Amino acid sequence: xxxxxxxxxxxxxxxxxxxxxxxxxxxxxxxxxxxxxxxxxxxxxxxxxxxxxxxxxxxxxxxxxxxxxxxxxxxxxxxxxxxxxxxxxxxxxxxxxxxxxxxxxxxxxxxxxxxxxxxxxxxxxxxxxxxxxxxxxxxxxxxxxxxxxxxxxxxxxxxxxxxxxxxxxxxxxxxxxxxxxxxxxxxxxxxxxxxxxxxxxxxxxxxxxxxxxxxxxxxxxxxxxxxxxxxxxxxxxxxxxxxxxxxxxxxxxxxxxxxxxxxxxxxxxxxxxxxxxxxxxxxxxxxxxxxxxxxxxxxxxxxxxxxxxxxxxxxxxxxxxxxxxxxxxxxxxxxxxxxxxxxxxxxxxxxxxxxxxxxxxxxxxxxxxxxxxxxxxxxxxxxxxxxxxxxxxxxxxxxxxxxxxxxxx
Numbered sequence: 001x002x003x004x005x006x007x008x009x010x011x012x013x014x015x016x017x018x019x020x021x022x023x024x025x026x027x028x029x030x031x032x033x034x035x036x037x038x039x040x041x042x043x044x045x046x047x048x049x050x051x052x053x054x055x056x057x058x059x060x061x062x063x064x065x066x067x068x069x070x071x072x073x074x075x076x077x078x079x080x081x082x083x084x085x086x087x088x089x090x091x092x093x094x095x096x097x098x099x100x101x102x103x104x105x106x107x108x109x110x111x112x113x114x115x116x117x118x119x120x121x122x123x124x125x126x127x128x129x130x131x132x133x134x135x136x137x138x139x140x141x142x143x144x145x146x147x148x149x150x151x152x153x154x155x156x157x158x159x160x161x162x163x164x165x166x167x168x169x170x171x172x173x174x175x176x177x178x179x180x181x182x183x184x185x186x187x188x189x190x191x192x193x194x195x196x197x198x199x200x201x202x203x204x205x206x207x208x209x210x211x212x213x214x215x216x217x218x219x220x221x222x223x224x225x226x227x228x229x230x231x232x233x234x235x236x237x238x239x240x241x242x243x244x245x246x247x248x249x250x251x252x253x254x255x256x257x258x259x260x261x262x263x264x265x266x267x268x269x270x271x272x273x274x275x276x277x278x279x280x281x282x283x284x285x286x287x288x289x290x291x292x293x294x295x296x297x298x299x300x301x302x303x304x305x306x307x308x309x310x311x312x313x314x315x316x317x318x319x320x321x322x323x324x325x326x327x328x329x330x331x332x333x334x335x336x337x338x339x340x341x342x343x344x345x346x347x348x349x350x351x352x353x354x355x356x357x358x359x360x361x362x363x364x365x366x367x368x369x370x371x372x373x374x375x376x377x378x379x380x381x382x383x384x385x386x387x388x389x390x391x392x393x394x395x396x397x398x399x400x401x402x403x404x405x406x407x408x409x
């Protein structure tokens with residue numbers, strides 16, 4: 001909660017401060033998410049302010065609610081393992097929509113399971129509302145829908161009726177979605193590197209999903225040791241998943257169907273980043289917990305999760321980009337970015353008035369944050385140096401890189 005906001009979190013903060021008309025007319029057409037999370041955050045900061053802790057609290061609440069739903073569906077052990085997940089620990093503290101989407105998918109699963117046991121009106125209403133809320137929060141999370149279509153074949157008329165609110169929203173939102181889709185395709189075409197960063201189908205992006213699900217956001221400097229650790233953890237959790245193979249079919253489908261569809265879709269639209277599939281993480285831990293038949297394995301998995309969380313907390317390089325420290329170091333100097341889309345974090349940390357397109361002072365900071373994507377010819381750096389500035393230092397604030405230039409007298 002006390003880490004610096006990283007770039008996308010700062011975007012959340014700035015969008016939440018916009019007038020409603022600007023959110024819909026200026027921001028959302030160039031983004032690739034539905035509006036609900038941003039609208040929720042606008043209301044939230046209006047009540048609780050826009051501090052780092054305040055911005056991240058809704059994600060924590062949604063994570064806790066997801067754990068509660070898993071507890072209600074399957075019991076204490078299942079909920080305990082999910083609650084100590086290293087990956088959930090990270091994203092429960094991020095001011096983005098992925099924790100919210102995870103909760104809404106879990107809510108849809110919860111209400112659907114209730115429907116299959118006893119088809120009561122209140123469960124259908126809850127299920128219908130949860131589908132609408134998923135669609136209004138995160139496009140990728142809608143990949144859960146085929147799970148319900150497959151399992152609900154026996155009562156397809158009621159299932160079809162439950163989609164009315166979602167379809168109504170989709171019709172109203174379609175013009176915005178088409179603008180977002182067109183904008184996304186244009187960016188991907190102009191910058192293949194950006195497309196790869198977003199999550200094209202590749203072996204690396206595919207293998208990162210189970211790796212991050214198991215060990216969270218940590219790594220090791222020794223790559224061979226890292227591979228060994230991942231393999232050992234994979235053997236343990238894979239063995240437990242195998243032992244839990246008799247888990248309800250809906251759990252297997254919850255985990256596998258969205259991932260399989262994501263792989264296929266990402267050949268054309270890059271969405272295959274592990275954090276976008278946080279909404280299937282509860283299914284993974286339900287399968288792991290289903291394979292635990294003795295206290296030894298329970299303590300092994302709990303110990304592993306807590307060890308990984310502790311390791312994450314103790315090693316600062318695993319933490320988020322430190323734009324806060326960058327803002328402090330910049331002080332009153334000018335700042336130049338190679339693209340408009342990277343400024344949000346420094347604006348949040350009150351440096352927006354110092355961001356310029358051409359230097360005029362004695363010192364200027366040049367952002368090197370993913371410059372290869374936004375300025376592949378390095379034209380901004382070349383321009384600064386042609387104006388008589390010499391590079392005097394290089395800085396890295398946990399992945400946020402800057403060059404400091406001073407004017408030649």
